[in-house]
Amino acid sequence: MLFKVEMTVRVPPGFDPQEFERLKAKEKAFSQDLQRQGIWRHIWRVAGLYANVSIFDVRDNSHLHDLLMALPLYPFMDITVAPLCRHPSAIHEDDR
Amino acid sequence: MLFKVEMTVRVPPGFDPQEFERLKAKEKAFSQDLQRQGIWRHIWRVAGLYANVSIFDVRDNSHLHDLLMALPLYPFMDITVAPLCRHPSAIHEDDR
Amino acid sequence: MLFKVEMTVRVPPGFDPQEFERLKAKEKAFSQDLQRQGIWRHIWRVAGLYANVSIFDVRDNSHLHDLLMALPLYPFMDITVAPLCRHPSAIHEDDR
Amino acid sequence: MLFKVEMTVRVPPGFDPQEFERLKAKEKAFSQDLQRQGIWRHIWRVAGLYANVSIFDVRDNSHLHDLLMALPLYPFMDITVAPLCRHPSAIHEDDR
Amino acid sequence: MLFKVEMTVRVPPGFDPQEFERLKAKEKAFSQDLQRQGIWRHIWRVAGLYANVSIFDVRDNSHLHDLLMALPLYPFMDITVAPLCRHPSAIHEDDR
Amino acid sequence: MLFKVEMTVRVPPGFDPQEFERLKAKEKAFSQDLQRQGIWRHIWRVAGLYANVSIFDVRDNSHLHDLLMALPLYPFMDITVAPLCRHPSAIHEDDR
Amino acid sequence: MLFKVEMTVRVPPGFDPQEFERLKAKEKAFSQDLQRQGIWRHIWRVAGLYANVSIFDVRDNSHLHDLLMALPLYPFMDITVAPLCRHPSAIHEDDR
Amino acid sequence: MLFKVEMTVRVPPGFDPQEFERLKAKEKAFSQDLQRQGIWRHIWRVAGLYANVSIFDVRDNSHLHDLLMALPLYPFMDITVAPLCRHPSAIHEDDR
């Protein structure tokens, strides 16, 4: 089941840069592990912003929730979620 | 070059249903032609809304503009556009 | 899988009242059929507004989408959708 | 009398994590006590957000106010309240 | 039980002025009847706007809903509702 | 002359609780003094929020301004002001 | 007593241009009469918009309301009202 | 050339009150000097808010910019600017 997730990262002023780099490295490893499993299917940077547009392919709402809450940068993120489904004009039976 | 395009369709009250079905059929053919060319790379329905989330892969801004203005349902759409680029955490060199 | 759906009905000025009553009767029958099946689990009126808060229990995003698009009053509705999941503080294993 | 209450929790950056865990445990106990009394009738997590959708069944507006002001996490919450009532299409005389 | 209700009236362009005057007269009679019963406790005009701020004293949410849906000008109104209760600084035990 | 004033109190995180209690006590005394004079005619709590809806009866705009600026909790408040006048449907010549 | 009033005019598509010119002429005469009386103290055009910023000097809220409701173009206007008073930094005792 | 400028002052919590009083005194002197020169033509307090509505009469956009950036309280202000011009209904050739 697909969801579009948009994440914007806001670093609070004065946050320790080394600690933030450590969290970013963890976030990257976490994201790449989910990408390799085919769960975090797409991730694009929004040009000019510290933000991404992602497509998740999960079992259900709870699966999505557990993954997002486990993001190392979650406390610094504004997140919006939109449930997606097959579009009747898609030429792919299963556009993931 | 990738862009996220979100389209919401609003049919004005009283619009002729047959004419609208005719435009929808044209829209579908137009979209599927671009999908087959690899330009309209993804199209998903937003669950519960007459709206889609799409990913376009175009030559440049003008190419995107010309395609969107040519959509048969364009006069009924609210559209937002976000330029995308490769995310540093993506495991794909080229996530299209 | 649970979703909160909020629907606000807007009747365009000048719409034929008899036709609207006919659509409302169809909407009610459609809703009650889904309630009896345990799919449209809750429906509450928002006090003072022509609007409802509903809880749907569906198989997946597509199931929700197909049900909402089939609502007889769909063309007159503003709809928002929020995917829900079990809350860790809930005393029910399965709060539906 | 039913109310929909939506709560979003925002932890200020730098807040002591242990103190926050202590408040969360108190919040959980407080919520579960009200759930057992049939006052906090439903609580769902919004997928991907540190937020919930809840249904309260209270004596009156003051009763609702006193309960919400007593939430241990109240100082960290954004709250919206909507008074609900029976929907004419509900198949239940009393959908709580 | 008290509620603040704010109503803004929007007359669609081209609406028959005589029919509108007839509805306004019915609205006034309806409002004054509720005022005499002590249900519609206050009604003030917002200076410069076709809008009012009102205080209703009703039995419960459903009572409020039924009254507002019965307003002759309801189809032309934008309405917001806020449940009120006694303020701890009020010098009146019962400020209605 | 009547004004609706809506006040929402926001306590900055980390503000000294004892100092805040001291300000609240001053605010209550200040409000009750104005209520006794018939200037702060109504004050209601908005259910679930640290906010109030108030009706002031003042000589003019400056009088209102001076009173609000003198509120002990003013630095913590978001305030909106709406000038009110007699509603043509009011049954009271002078609804204060 | 001073108020800032901002008015934006929106002509519904298809409105009879001659009738609109007639209303504009009445509006101008009405405005100039109030300007000559010193009630409508200032009126400025907002560059690029069919909108004005005005300063009214009225007896009280009701006086303002009655004047605005009598504007020939009132049915086509979006209006916002802000009560003003003397600024402590003004060099004029009475800046009208 | 006239501009409407609206300024809202927000003092960050914990800012040194003496330093703020010192800045306010400088702001007042700065404003009064410009008022005497006929540049800051009007300044009104918005009733109930720490905000003003002002009319500036400047040579051009840059002149306005330089004046606003020089305000001693500028770092604490939210500012909106609207370019004004003569209204065709004004009875004054030059309403400053």
Added chain:
Amino acid sequence: MLFKVEMTVRVPPGFDPQEFERLKAKEKAFSQDLQRQGIWRHIWRVAGLYANVSIFDVRDNSHLHDLLMALPLYPFMDITVAPLCRHPSAIHEDDR
């Protein structure tokens, strides 16, 4: 003196297409005449939208106002205006 002007065109549903083409041709001629005079210095299409971003170089606010009010498509436009001035980092003394 420079201004950024953003224009979004909205064609009302059912507007006569031939009349609209006629207005568009007049708009183009009007715009190109001002471009040739060096007044309408830049005009760019916003990709995907029936909207433009323009830079005007005018004598003053009134000059800008008169030009925008004379646009043949003005009745179909939403317009925002921002006064611009030289940026201290610009390498051009006069970036027009």
Added chain:
Amino acid sequence: MLFKVEMTVRVPPGFDPQEFERLKAKEKAFSQDLQRQGIWRHIWRVAGLYANVSIFDVRDNSHLHDLLMALPLYPFMDITVAPLCRHPSAIHEDDR
């Protein structure tokens, strides 16, 4: 390929002024270098605000992203990006 970029700078209260001046000097040098290369084609100050309107001429979305992320003041900026293309009414083949 052209983009409009709007940047608003917000300095957090209490930020070290000397460090900020150092960052501003770096920002200016960075901007001027890109201006000399013809990449940052225009930069205008928005009158009255600590904000600019800029036009970038870049190879593609990624090029724009890399430049904006490298701005020394990026952590203090709110940024919006709009992809631009040639307007059909432009008299220049290539309005940069």
